[in-house]
Amino acid sequence: MHETALIQNLIVVAQKTLEEHNVKRVNSVTLSVGKLSNAMPDALSFAFEAMTQRGSLKGAKLIMKEIPVTVCCLDCGAEYNPLNFPIICPKCNSIYYKITQGEDIFIESLDCEF
Numbered sequence: 762m763h764e765t766a767l768i769q770n771l772i773v774v775a776q777k778t779l780e781e782h783n784v785k786r787v788n789s790v791t792l793s794v795g796k797l798s799n800a801m802p803d804a805l806s807f808a809f810e811a812m813t814q815r816g817s818l819k820g821a822k823l824i825m826k827e828i829p830v831t832v833c834c835l836d837c838g839a840e841y842n843p844l845n846f847p848i849i850c851p852k853c854n855s856i857y858y859k860i861t862q863g864e865d866i867f868i869e870s871l872d873c874e875f
């Protein structure tokens with residue numbers, strides 16, 4: 762139930778923002794979903810719908826945007842989007858890298874009515 766916990770956290774964050782800004786209604790929530798986040802989109806929308814039956818996010822639509830993986834080469838510093846495994850730097854052929862994007866899920870934007 763990885764997705765349920767994720768959505769629950771996001772809703773708590775969103776609700777706090779809504780209270781702070783005195784929002785009347787939320788039309789949609791845009792979620793950035795990293796390709797490596799291991800979350801299933803179906804499970805995310807199911808959890809979102811179940812948890813927005815009442816409260817300030819009632820009726821809000823969930824929009825999901827897939828974020829590609831970006832890595833940074835540890836040898837030459839090049840940033841690139843690995844397309845498949847194994848991950849090899851296109852500039853220097855190094856196999857050492859760190860992931861800089863694509864692991865997280867976060868709220869990108871809230872479309873609100875004031």
Ligand SMILES: [Zn+2]
Nearest residue numbers: 834837850853
């Ligand atoms: Zn490199």
